[in-house]
Amino acid sequence: MRDAVAIVTGGGTGIGAAVVRRLAARGVRCVVNYASSRDDAEALVAEVGNGAIAVRADIVADDQCRALAAAAVDAFGRIDFLVNNAGRTKFAAHEDMDALDAEDFVDIYRLNTIAPFQMIRACAPHLRHSDMGAVVNVASVAGVFGIGSSVAYAASKGALITMTKSLARVLAPAIRVNAVAPGYVGTGWFEKRLGEEGFARLNDKVAGALPMAMAAGPDDIAGPIEMLLDPASRVMTGEVLLLDGGGHLDIGMSRRPGREI
Template identity: 80%
Template sequence: MADAMDGTVAIVTGGGTGIGAAVVRRLAARGVRCVVNYAHSRDEAEALVADIGNGSIAVQADIVEDAACRALVAAGVDRLGRVDFLVNNAGRTKHANHEDLDALDAEDFVDIYRLNTIAPFQMVRAAVPHLRDSGMGAVVNVASVAGVFGMGSSVAYAASKGALDTMTRSLARVLAPQIRVNAVAPGYVGTGWFEKKLGAERFAALNERIAAATPMAIAATPEDIAEPIVMLLDPATRVITGETVLLDAGAHLDVGLSRRPGREH
């Protein structure tokens, strides 16, 4: 039986590395051509589209600028003929202990909010006419458990992802019934960023510690996050909109609770 997603087109922001690249590969396996957006990771994005070899394209755009968002969508339509799906994956943070209120200033908040919250809104706005025409239009925003529980790399990051979570529900309401809008909220994800920062040995040790602290005993990989994203894009999930799916191997079950016996926290 033919795959309903075969022949469709998706835009994936921040698609050259990490979760975004895993999403592109999974979509390509379903017959989806992708507009792989990148801001700085040109080599990785171009290597990715060359590797999957299905007509996907790599497009540079700094999506904090509204004009760049509109140009990115236009590139997808002009070169691939349509846009059916949008994955708002690009994001940034600044690491600062939540207890240290002096570690962040107003510019940190604005900088993070522009990419993590405003840019997804701009991308949705630019893509809406084409998503409506698709007949199966769907958006997935990559939020974070940080935005759900007020935790993570910094207060500014948590606030931006919390806003993205709320915006997901707002857009789901106003864009129905033609377009579905959902979000995923990953916890820890063992991306190449961690491996480069820590080195192979310390990265492996970190994954072991994370796995020991989750009910499912898993340290998530980008591929673990990509599959639920693609699931939410799939027309087979047409009854799902306005949802945020926690992707943290059950770690949220322990938030605010005492130490679990046999688990390392």
């Protein structure tokens, strides 16, 4: 993978930053995309070195997706890997049917589903010229099981998973397209909002509820992403890896009161 080129959307923080660190350690030259986290992205490229660059682009806009791909090619002459990591949600209880409106769905869908499609389309001509072209979409267990922060978020990630399979089919054999579906990931987003002690309590609560007795951090998700990009995984395409500490093993085991299995 040395001297390969990767674009990581939302790459300045969280899972994206962990991916950049892992890829840079393998000798991959990274294009760290950000929309608003400029300071984080620039600090990260200074940290990892290896020619990494930070590029601002709001990938909801197709022209900015194309400009991001062009910036990678201008800087390095090629694109080998794309990690579609950027995403958003709105927290709303699933049973509260009035908590979301149409614009909430559209806003979340634009970044979580349409933007990854636009990025793949923008990068595809260059990925086809690579002998290891690969895409990893960061989905969620929410999109597999209809759970998570809101119905709109679950729907957008479910669509991303379906799109992963569709594009894996049509872009083969030149480009592999896979997805990861994390459960809870303890990123700085939670720590900033809960504080150090609250964040620790949340991680303990999550760990206590999972078969693997762990609360995943960004690097726990970045490792499987690195594995899916690695040419050693060339037999894998159209796959969705559940990365939730075994939490999916318990889904469906609970019953509503008064209902029989």
